[in-house]
Amino acid sequence: MSFKTLGAVCALSIATVGAAWAEYPERAINMVIPYGAGGATDISARTIAEPLGAAVGKPLVMANVTGAGGATGSVAVQNAKPDGYTMLFARVGSHSVNPAMKATLPYTLDDFRFVTVYEINPFACVVSTNSDIMSMEDALAAAQGDGLSFSSSGVGSGPHLAATMVLDAFGLEDAANAAIHIPQQGGGAAATAVLNGTADFLCTNTSALVGFVSNGQMRPLLVTTADPVAGFDAPTATSLGHPELEQMVGWTGIAGPADLPDDVAAKWGDWMSAAAGDAEFVEKMEARGSIIRVMSPEEANTFIRAQYETFRKLVDDLGMRIEG
Template identity: 40%
Template sequence: MKMLINAAIAAGFTIVGAAGTVFAEYPTKPITVVVPYGPGGAADLAARIIGNEATEYLGEAVLVVNQTGAAGVTGSTMVAKGPKDGHQVLMSRVGSQATVPAMNETIPYTWDEFTMLGIVELNPFAIAVAADSPYQTFEDLAAALKGDEKLTYSSAGVGTLLHMASLIVIDDLGVSSDAHIHVPFKGGGNATAAVISGNADFIFHNLSGLIGGIESGQLRALVVTTPERVDRIPETPTATEVGHPNLNTVVGWSGVWGPGGMDQEAVDTWVATLESLKNDESWNAATAELGSIPTVMSPEETRAFVEQQFNTFRVVADKLGMVVR
């Protein structure tokens, strides 16, 4: 009964005088959620949780399809240029929807041409060093970055969010981008291992990718990009606490996007569905289990949040001459 009631609410209906009830038509078939990255990653897992839980509110099956390529651009383009009826939506991510558009103006879409239905989760970032690192606090690391010694920082590759994140730290400290050495790896896991093994001095990475090393004692977190301290690492200060609130723009996220000009009925249905998930215990528990923070934003809040992040990335990329035009 709950499924039927919620499906009807999500789909919406109007009473038309004596003619009776006229039910809205969306959705009329299964909905495809396009993931612009491969299976098993953060975007894929978030999409599958949405698929499992949102079906109850949408009244139709939700199918997850991985459309990889070009750092998320291939799958994102598929949705941006696809049908507007709401039966194909995007599992958006910070990389494909903010970082890449900020650094590359030649891709087939802009950051703001999508219909932003809502961010659904945040993936805070943390700066971490090896457990035996001489840098005990963020202030220690900041002093070293401002000094004469060349430090090394690891990332998942040139132009990735992890790379951009470290450049934002260095820039926020008023230090030249070439004052320290970038060590790129294939993937965040290898980049994290480099810090643990002493082959890089620090990393600025998704907390979900660091938490295992932190809790096992292999890594020390120096700062986290959340408004409040994280329960699992309560001793780690926030970026605001250490006097660098600009670092709070470095945060991963997942959201549900449609193409620009998406059918309004489909928009309303998805917004209502995401609002329902906000109070859904099963969805909240599954999202938190991944190390993410369940955070459902309205379309308006989402657009403002992404715009601020895009602008931050663009300023840094412009300053470093990294924008492809």
């Protein structure tokens, strides 16, 4: 073997060893939150950030990339290099409701690889404590009378569909159009709209509302569960004769671009199991009414697609499909 050939072989060997040593992650990971500060997604993401960062062993750079009911941030991750350095906090609105409602959405579920769902939470419907609305019957009467407005985190978001679904269940004719929808840029802004009187009514995840309810700023009228939710002194959907509303739940998961490698996805599975088992994280999230349940990539994919099919049927039944 010539010295030139030997040198080439050695160089190749060194490069191969170097590649083996370069294990993911080598640097900080960008974590996209597709909704604004103060909403359910933002709260969940920032609560798990510390234990998740400890499990990853590298900094997590949290960024709220808002707009279009979660679509703007989702597209940013869809178009990112599938190397695991740009990941998304996927949410029921961005990856179940949005695909079900919007015909022109610039992505489908197939454009992402879900590595987990780790949080499930029910919805609650609330008004300001300054409101004259004391019950769902009062809300329905307002909608049928002088008018009822409701806020949401955006057109095609979970709160948009939830409020319409609840009002329809309680008998409001043409619920998709009879109540006045006032979309906002994120869940925090949707809650603020109710607090300042811009909107009358809001249906969203308990995790985004528990602080306002506990400090007396908001009055819960309903929780979309069979059993009562701690901290929410309100009747359940089932107790009011509407068990069909139990299918309206929120969830938070993590996804990367569709071509995310198997080894990267597997690492996220390990990290999420460790992070979601952190006692302080679990305590904080359960205090907000959330249920912590870590799903494998396969379980998460099955769950999210079932949610999509459920909401697609609801959208068709309510005539809420957005074609333009």
